[in-house]
Amino acid sequence: MSPHRKLPAGVDARLLIRDAAKLMPDPARRLFLRGGASLGALAFLTGCDIVDSASAERALMQVSYFNDRVQAWLFNPNKLAPTFPESAVTRPFPFNAYYPEEDAPEVDEEDYRLEVGGLVDEKKSWTLDQLRALPQETQITRLICVEGWSAIGKWTGTPLRDFLRRVGADTRAKYVWFRCAEGYSTSIDMPTALHPQTQITLQFDGEVLPRKYGFPLKIRIPTKLGFKNPKYVMEMAVTNKYLGGYWEDQGYNWFSGS
Amino acid sequence: MVGSGWEIYNASPLFAFVFPRPVTLGRWLAGGLLLHFAAMWVLAVNGLVYLLLGIASGRFRRKLVPIRASQLLADVRAAVTGTLSRADPSVYNAVQRLFYVGVILASILVVLSGLAIWKPVQLQELTAVFGGYDAARYVHFFAMAIIVAFTVLHVTMSLLVPRSLRAMITGR
Numbered sequence: 001m002s003p004h005r006k007l008p009a010g011v012d013a014r015l016l017i018r019d020a021a022k023l024m025p026d027p028a029r030r031l032f033l034r035g036g037a038s039l040g041a042l043a044f045l046t047g048c049d050i051v052d053s054a055s056a057e058r059a060l061m062q063v064s065y066f067n068d069r070v071q072a073w074l075f076n077p078n079k080l081a082p083t084f085p086e087s088a089v090t091r092p093f094p095f096n097a098y099y100p101e102e103d104a105p106e107v108d109e110e111d112y113r114l115e116v117g118g119l120v121d122e123k124k125s126w127t128l129d130q131l132r133a134l135p136q137e138t139q140i141t142r143l144i145c146v147e148g149w150s151a152i153g154k155w156t157g158t159p160l161r162d163f164l165r166r167v168g169a170d171t172r173a174k175y176v177w178f179r180c181a182e183g184y185s186t187s188i189d190m191p192t193a194l195h196p197q198t199q200i201t202l203q204f205d206g207e208v209l210p211r212k213y214g215f216p217l218k219i220r221i222p223t224k225l226g227f228k229n230p231k232y233v234m235e236m237a238v239t240n241k242y243l244g245g246y247w248e249d250q251g252y253n254w255f256s257g258s
Numbered sequence: 259m260v261g262s263g264w265e266i267y268n269a270s271p272l273f274a275f276v277f278p279r280p281v282t283l284g285r286w287l288a289g290g291l292l293l294h295f296a297a298m299w300v301l302a303v304n305g306l307v308y309l310l311l312g313i314a315s316g317r318f319r320r321k322l323v324p325i326r327a328s329q330l331l332a333d334v335r336a337a338v339t340g341t342l343s344r345a346d347p348s349v350y351n352a353v354q355r356l357f358y359v360g361v362i363l364a365s366i367l368v369v370l371s372g373l374a375i376w377k378p379v380q381l382q383e384l385t386a387v388f389g390g391y392d393a394a395r396y397v398h399f400f401a402m403a404i405i406v407a408f409t410v411l412h413v414t415m416s417l418l419v420p421r422s423l424r425a426m427i428t429g430r
Contacts (some may be wrong), residue, residue, distance in 0.1 A: 024428075029427070029428065033427065057292075060292040060293065074377065074380050081382075082382055133374075142378070142391060144391060146272070146291070147270040148266065148269055148395060150392060168329065207330065251292060252288050253291065256375070257380070258377060
């Protein structure tokens, strides 16, 4: 029997095919769905196992490192954080730490020395009086917590970039690392350390920095989230080594820029 | 994005409620943040391709407009009385058009307000458009609420009219 049967009279082959095609799925959509399904199957075969939480966490950390680079690229060293009038200051300003307020470290003013080390010409320790003798600036800026809340505070101290120049820091180094009295630590990128509003803070709201806000010394960085603003700072070091930090080592994004 | 966003919301709730743990993603704040800031790339790339294709191909112009008030009223009435024509599920009625345009706008809003919360210094002009950091958080929340409400309604409707599921897959 011939495979080419004759069409009945009066039936146009082209119109017949067009009508038949109408009953079929849209070919573009079919290709797209098939492509999508193949891609999905391929992803499973290559071992992208989303059920295994260790590998999922590793993958998420890779994206977080990528986000560090994106944020470093987005960071404009000349862009200032918005400032506010005195009346906008949040009073009382919230205390925040991973421990209750009564557990905040008590640092003795007489014994206190800020140790400055790493890639600096002048490795030495600073007394509070020496730090207070440096030129002081005041800023009223918004502190934004990684949890989402925010509060406006008034901080006074000496710009970190002036201090770094004074001690002959190698400003081509990648990081500045901070160690705090209670064992907290964090590290920041050099461009942020050199930002004009990044401050070695000695006062809050016109008074000596109270214990709950980091006595005797905190680093105020209005271009970063709150947890990147260390309190009770005992030591700082300029380094090319990535040293992470207390929260960063537990999964919080390292750059955490605002 | 929604599940991890709820986890982040719980760390500092805007309202007098938190999202129950079983519906949040990320186990704790850091996990929620990692998921949120990873999934944002998928949303951004997908969303951009979708919007550019929708505009360039003329699909938005063809299928989502015009939305006329009179047609909208008629279609709402028809939907309520159960006489809405479902002759061709690939042609959207006025109610559908309004909702689809609405959810696209809410998605754009959720991304913009998200950027305003993420970068209130570097993108401070954008944050200012939303009325500041705290206001942008509320915008982000309500845009999410619109998208979630749309999704619930959309899935319910498509299950009520199973023929529309076929139309989604075959395009007819």
